[in-house]
Amino acid sequence: MSSTQQMKETKPNLASIAPVAPPAKRLNFFERYLSLWVLICMGVGVALGKLLPGTVAALSKLEFGEGSQVNIPIAVLIWLMIYPMMLKIDFSSLVGVTKRPKGLLVTLFVNWLVKPFSMAFFAWVFLQHLFAAWIDPETARNYTAGLIILAAAPCTAMVFVWSYLTDGDPAYTLVQVAVNDLIMLFAFAPIVMFLCGVANVIVPSKVLITSVLVFIVIPLVAGWLTRTLLLKVRGLEWFEGTFLPGFHPVTVVALLATLVLIFAFQAENLTAKWFAVILLAVPILVQVYFNSSLTYGLMRLFKVPHNVASPGALIGASNFFELAVAVAITLFGPSSPAALACVVGVLVEVPVMLSVCKVCNATRSWYQRGLLASA
DSSP, X not given: OOHHHHHHHHSOOHHHHSOOOOOOOOOOHHHHTHXXXXXXXXXXXXXXXXXXXXXXXXXXXXXXXXXXXXXXXXXXXXXXXXXXXXXXXXXXXXXXXXXXXXXXXXXXXXXXXXXXXXXXXXXXXXXXXXXXXXXXXXXXXXXHHHHHHHHTSBOOSTHHHHHHHTTOOHHHHHHHHHHHHHHHHHHXXXXXXXXXXXXXXXXXXXXXXXXXXXXXXXXXXXXXXXXHHHHHHTOHHHIIIIIXXXXXXXXXXXXXXXXXXXXXXXXXXXXXXXXXHHHHHHHHHHHHXXXXXXXXXXXXXXXXXXXXXXXXXXXXXXXXXXXXXXXXHHHXXXXXXXXXXXXXXXHHHHHHHXXXXXXXXXXXXXXXXXXXXXX
C-alpha cells in the first residue's frame, strides 16, 4: 500500500469530530411558562380583591400576635417556598470556592456594595425628580423604600433556573447563593434601615429585625438542620433523589398562592394606579440592566469563566421578590406604596431576566475571546 493511500485511509473524518452543538435547554412545564403563570395569578388576585374585598381585607389583617405586623398567610407561604430552597444549600461546598474566588467576590461586590445603593439612586432620580409631576413627594419616598427593600434581597430560587438556561456551573451557582443567604442574615436589615433613612423613610427596627428572623433565619436554620440530619440518616442519594423532588409541587403551589395573595392585596393600587406601575417599572429595568452589565463586564475583566460569569450576572440583577414583598407588607402594610413597588418587581422579574439570559448566551463567543486574548 502506498503512503498516499495509507494517508487517505487513515485521514480522520472531519465530520465525525466536528463539535456538536449542545442540545437546546428545555425547562419543565411550570418554568417554561412562568411569565404566563404570573399574569394568570395577577388576574386571579385582582379579581379576588375586587369581588371579595372583605375577605381579602380580613386576610391582610391576620398577624402573629398583636402589633407584630407579620402577616400569617404570607409568612406561611413564604416558609413553604424558602424552606425547600434552603434544603438544597450545601454549606460545606463553601470551602471549595477558595480555589477560584474571583467570581464569588465580583458577585458579592455587586450584590451588597452596588445593587442596593444603585437602586436607591435610580429610585431617587426617577421617582423623586424626573417623575415628580406625577407622584407626590410622600408617595415617592414610600415607593423608594419599596425598591430599596427589593434590591437588598438577592435572588435565591430562580437563580438556578437562570443558571441552567445559560449553561452555568451549578456547583458554583450554589456557592454564590449560599454565601448571599448567609450575608443576608446580617446585612439585609442594616442596609434597608440605612438607605431608607437616607430617603427620609422611617423603618421600625424591631419590625425589620422580626422580618429577618421570620423570613430568613427560621427557614435557613430549619433547612440546614433537616439536611444535616437526613444526610446522616438516609444518605445523599435518597435525599437528592427522593426527598427534595417531593417538595417541588409544594414550592410551585406556594409561589402561585403567594402571587395571588400579593395581587389581591394590591388589587386597588394595580387598577387605580396603573400609570404608577409603569413609572415604577422604569428604575427597576434600569437597575437590572445596569447591574447585570456591570457584573458581566467585571467577570470578563477578571478572566472568570463564562459558566460562572453568566449566573453571577443574573444573581447581580435579580431579586428575592417573595421576601421583599413579605417585608414590605410587614413594614408598611399590604396596600402600601412600598408593597406596590415590590409587586411591580414581581411583574418585571421574569421577562427581564429571560432577556438577560439571552444576552449572556448571545455574547458567549465575545466573552470567550476576551479570555483567550490574555491567555
